[in-house]
Amino acid sequence: MTHRPRALLLALLVLPLWLLGAGPAAAHSGLSSTSPAEGATVSDPLGAVVLTFSGAVRGPDVVVAGPDGVSVGTAEATADGSAVTVPVAPTATGTHTVTWAVTSADGHRLEGSYAFTYAGPVPTRPAASTTPAPGNAPATTAPAAATPSEAAATRDDSGPNLLVRGVPVLLAAAVVVGGVVLLRRRRT
Ligand SMILES: [Cu+2]
Secondary structure: OOHHHHHHHHHHHHHHHHHHHHHHHHHOOOEEEEEOOOOOEEOOOOOEEEEEEOOOEEEEEEEEEOOOOOEOEOOOOEEEOOEEEEEEOOOOOEEEEEEEEEEEOOOOEEEEEEEEEEOOOOOOOOOOOOOOOOOOOOOOOHHHHHHHHHHHHHHHHHHHHHHHHHHHHHHHHHHHHHHHHHHHHHHO
8 A cells, every 4th residue: 555655656757847847858859951952952042041940049140151261141030930031142052051040939048050962053143232241252254354365366376377388389389380281291
């Protein structure tokens, strides 16, 4: 008859401990999925990075950095329930790193980072007229400018080449004509 109060006592001791352990764990929000996904290669135009958590989050702080380490975000990240969205405008193809931090519903600060590869279209030169992005992407116009001058240089070389080629042709013609004249003189 003594084991029943013991079982009750054990239940009374274990139940609060279980509630303490499971309570905060149930309210603790984790990262469920991301768009683009970790390790994914994006070939379509990308306008935003979206992080989806298992529960409501607030106070998002998200930085999406391009291959040069400069942020490609065009506005602050916003939280809507369990989804965090940050608008982006990639300026280069390559590895993009998402570094994020949010406050879970239970008050815990969560943070992490992951990377994806962007292989979609990029502006040929920074569109300063429409994009309010603070990042001035270094325009790589130097290689493009060097190409026409190289083409002009090879085109200039073709002139002397034609003259040089013409000399052997004239010499060969002179030899043939001379040979024919000599043969005709021998016959007569
Ligand atoms: Cu938590």
